[in-house]
Amino acid sequence: MSKRLSSKSNIWLTGASSGIGEAVARELANHGHNLIITGRRQEALEALASGHPGQMVSAAADTTVEADLAGIQETLGHFGDLDMAILNAGTCEYLDVANYDSKIIEANIMTNVVGTARSVDIALPALRATRAKGKPATLVIVSSSAWWFPFARAEGYGASKAALTYFAQALRADLAAEGIDVVVVSPGFVKTPLTDRNDFPMPFIISAEDAATRIRTGLEKGRSEIAFPRRFTWTLKALGALPQSIIDRMAASMARKDNH
Numbered sequence: 001m002s003k004r005l006s007s008k009s010n011i012w013l014t015g016a017s018s019g020i021g022e023a024v025a026r027e028l029a030n031h032g033h034n035l036i037i038t039g040r041r042q043e044a045l046e047a048l049a050s051g052h053p054g055q056m057v058s059a060a061a062d063t064t065v066e067a068d069l070a071g072i073q074e075t076l077g078h079f080g081d082l083d084m085a086i087l088n089a090g091t092c093e094y095l096d097v098a099n100y101d102s103k104i105i106e107a108n109i110m111t112n113v114v115g116t117a118r119s120v121d122i123a124l125p126a127l128r129a130t131r132a133k134g135k136p137a138t139l140v141i142v143s144s145s146a147w148w149f150p151f152a153r154a155e156g157y158g159a160s161k162a163a164l165t166y167f168a169q170a171l172r173a174d175l176a177a178e179g180i181d182v183v184v185v186s187p188g189f190v191k192t193p194l195t196d197r198n199d200f201p202m203p204f205i206i207s208a209e210d211a212a213t214r215i216r217t218g219l220e221k222g223r224s225e226i227a228f229p230r231r232f233t234w235t236l237k238a239l240g241a242l243p244q245s246i247i248d249r250m251a252a253s254m255a256r257k258d259n260h
């Protein structure tokens, strides 16, 4: 039986000011845990924290900026030893291939990969200190299942999440000897401000609250890979097992015809 989240835990959560992160913050607070919540928008963080007095403290930071992260490092100890860090802050910027611009790729990589890697700079020492006391310590990285199929326009987003998943899984191997768990969360479509901008069909989309419950229960069960909803992730896995030439034809047929 997993010990994770079995007692009141102190959790750092990035990307808490909207969408999945905000729902995860509420879900974990409602289950008795303490949260240090991060995002760039201080007001949104404070509004969230005010609904859970004594259980949430805001620590505004841009996760791509090392100085911002250094500025909140001490706050990670606000409630005592840090039991878990959930690195969820992310962005999704689509490429318009007719106006190809590598800045789109860079923006996705900067927030999703570099921002997460920089967050680990401050999360890891805190988790190591907790682990040194014999307590469980968990690093959770919110990736995506989007990169399992070569979706048109997702060159930047998919590349960033493929890199992020590799980063997390390799870190899992490196930290295994220290007993620090690394968990990868790979959601399908979740209704949030990020996906509200999409103008294409999003099969099997779920609410942010549903996503938050699935993340909490997956963590409690001790899972190291949490992917949902299964209808979507299994479909992607099945498609991924097809020969590349068939995948390429399907992907091209799904691409917009007005982008050349």
Ligand SMILES: NC(=O)c1ccc[n+]([C@@H]2O[C@H](COP(=O)([O-])OP(=O)(O)OC[C@H]3O[C@@H](n4cnc5c(N)ncnc54)[C@H](OP(=O)(O)O)[C@@H]3O)[C@@H](O)[C@H]2O)c1
Pocket (backbone or CB within 6 Å): 014, 015, 016, 017, 018, 019, 020, 021, 038, 039, 040, 041, 042, 044, 061, 062, 063, 064, 088, 089, 090, 091, 092, 111, 115, 142, 143, 144, 145, 146, 186, 187, 188, 189, 190, 191, 192, 193, 194, 195
């Ligand atoms: N929604 C989906 O369908 C879906 C599917 C798979 C994976 N995901 C992943 O889930 C995570 C959350 O996405 P979401 O859908 O909930 O999007 P969202 O509503 O846009 O939330 C993104 C969060 O990340 C924060 N953030 C973005 N850039 C940041 C930065 N540089 N520094 C600090 N915080 C930053 C935002 O806060 P501020 O604006 O206040 O900084 C916000 O709280 C992302 O990693 C996303 O890739 C989402």
